[in-house]
Amino acid sequence: MRFDFDRIIDRTGTGSLKWDRLDARFGATGILPLWVADMDFESPPEVVAALVRRAQHGVYGYTTPMPEYYQAVTDWFARRHFWRIAPEWIVTATGIVPALNLLIQTFTKPGEGVIVQKPVYHPFMSAIERNGRRVVNNPLRSEGNVYRMDYADLERKAAEPGTRLLILCSPHNPVGRLWTAEELERVGDICFAHDILVISDEIHCDLVYEGRRHVPFGSLSEEFLLRSITCTAPSKTFNLAGLQAANLVIASPELRDRYRRTIACLGLGAPNLFGIEALIAAYRHGEEWLDELMAHLAGNLAFLKEFIAANVPRVKVVEPEATYLVWLDFRDYGLDAEALQRLVRERARLALVEGHLFGSPEGDGFERVNIACPRATLEDALKRMQDALASV
Numbered sequence: 001m002r003f004d005f006d007r008i009i010d011r012t013g014t015g016s017l018k019w020d021r022l023d024a025r026f027g028a029t030g031i032l033p034l035w036v037a038d039m040d041f042e043s044p045p046e047v048v049a050a051l052v053r054r055a056q057h058g059v060y061g062y063t064t065p066m067p068e069y070y071q072a073v074t075d076w077f078a079r080r081h082f083w084r085i086a087p088e089w090i091v092t093a094t095g096i097v098p099a100l101n102l103l104i105q106t107f108t109k110p111g112e113g114v115i116v117q118k119p120v121y122h123p124f125m126s127a128i129e130r131n132g133r134r135v136v137n138n139p140l141r142s143e144g145n146v147y148r149m150d151y152a153d154l155e156r157k158a159a160e161p162g163t164r165l166l167i168l169c170s171p172h173n174p175v176g177r178l179w180t181a182e183e184l185e186r187v188g189d190i191c192f193a194h195d196i197l198v199i200s201d202e203i204h205c206d207l208v209y210e211g212r213r214h215v216p217f218g219s220l221s222e223e224f225l226l227r228s229i230t231c232t233a234p235s236k237t238f239n240l241a242g243l244q245a246a247n248l249v250i251a252s253p254e255l256r257d258r259y260r261r262t263i264a265c266l267g268l269g270a271p272n273l274f275g276i277e278a279l280i281a282a283y284r285h286g287e288e289w290l291d292e293l294m295a296h297l298a299g300n301l302a303f304l305k306e307f308i309a310a311n312v313p314r315v316k317v318v319e320p321e322a323t324y325l326v327w328l329d330f331r332d333y334g335l336d337a338e339a340l341q342r343l344v345r346e347r348a349r350l351a352l353v354e355g356h357l358f359g360s361p362e363g364d365g366f367e368r369v370n371i372a373c374p375r376a377t378l379e380d381a382l383k384r385m386q387d388a389l390a391s392v
């Protein structure tokens with residue numbers, strides 16, 4: 001191994017959303033944070049070097065992404081995902097969440113419906129509701145420990161008057177599914193039959209466990225490409241969320257023009273110059289680092305599963321096919337949301353993400369844990385959980 005993912009790095013006092021001001025945020029002291037989706041690892045050394053080099057230039061004026069930026073993105077998707085993107089399809093963004101808000105504003109009117117598949121990344125719902133649109137839920141179905149889509153329900157929801165968009169989470173946060181080509185084809189066929197535009201949030205697409213493959217929605221056919229918008233970024237993959245560099249892939253010139261008009265109306269400009277540098281370095285040189293990261297995450301996942309099976313077997317692990325987010329089922333304990341939250345925060349002194357935030361009732365009794373940390377941190381967290389559950 002060239003990279004050490006077990007080194008503990010003190011992130012406190014760095015303005016870290018995950019690590020700073022935890023007492024105030026979680027109302028308890030001594031909290032160990034495994035909540036927000038970033039990683040406790042240094043980014044690849046080539047990224048750090050590129051940022052230092054650019055910082056040392058000393059001039060930080062207005063920026064525009066150079067052709068190398070677009071080339072780095074298109075090369076990455078061709079190499080890692082066998083998907084050929086034309087540079088002109090790429091529209092930069094400062095993040096996927098801001099982009100989702102802008103997409104909703106562009107492609108729907110107030111009061112119109114946007115389909116989501118709960119339990120799902122909760123800022124989808126906030127973006128829809130804050131913009132005065134309607135959340136239309138097409139809940140996932142849990143079969144044993146595997147989540148599947150409900151196509152009959154999707155068909156009904158897509159047919160409802162005033163439903164315009166579907167926001168697909170692919171791979172899915174928090175249930176960790178990597179949707180197959182067949183599953184995605186069925187979603188597309190249903191949506192397109194009802195003229196629903198598909199926004200495919202693929203921010204987790206690089207974090208795929210060994211032997212598996214992410215299928216980009218837009219790669220499935222010309223129709224899928226032209227009737228969808230893909231959201232992507234190096235931020236989850238290489239731990240760059242603070243640098244705010246993300247991309248939309250909008251192959252349809254008509255959709256791209258409409259989206260660009262929204263951006264122009266808000267006066268939004270180019271991404272942060274350090275984000276540009278980091279993206280280029282990561283996509284060009286980060287592959288070996290990413291492969292080792294995935295090996296570390298696979299080790300953490302195996303450790304978590306074994307620990308839980310041996311010590312707290314009433315907790316069920318929904319095994320992710322992708323992402324470093326693990327969906328844990330505590331329903332066997334029969335605790336309501338408040339009691340589960342107290343147990344996690346006050347007894348275990350852990351910051352996880354409460355399942356009901358991803359949708360209620362779909363996420364009730366679940367917690368999402370982020371395993372992108374050194375093994376020792378994960379072990380500490382699991383022991384805290386074991387001790388707290390012993391008292392239930």
Ligand SMILES: Cc1ncc(COP(=O)(O)O)c(C=O)c1O
Nearest residue numbers: 037095096097098121173203246
């Ligand atoms: C599915 C999904 N989309 C978007 C984001 C956040 O994207 P950004 O930081 O680019 O706004 C996250 C972060 O956890 C996520 O899980």
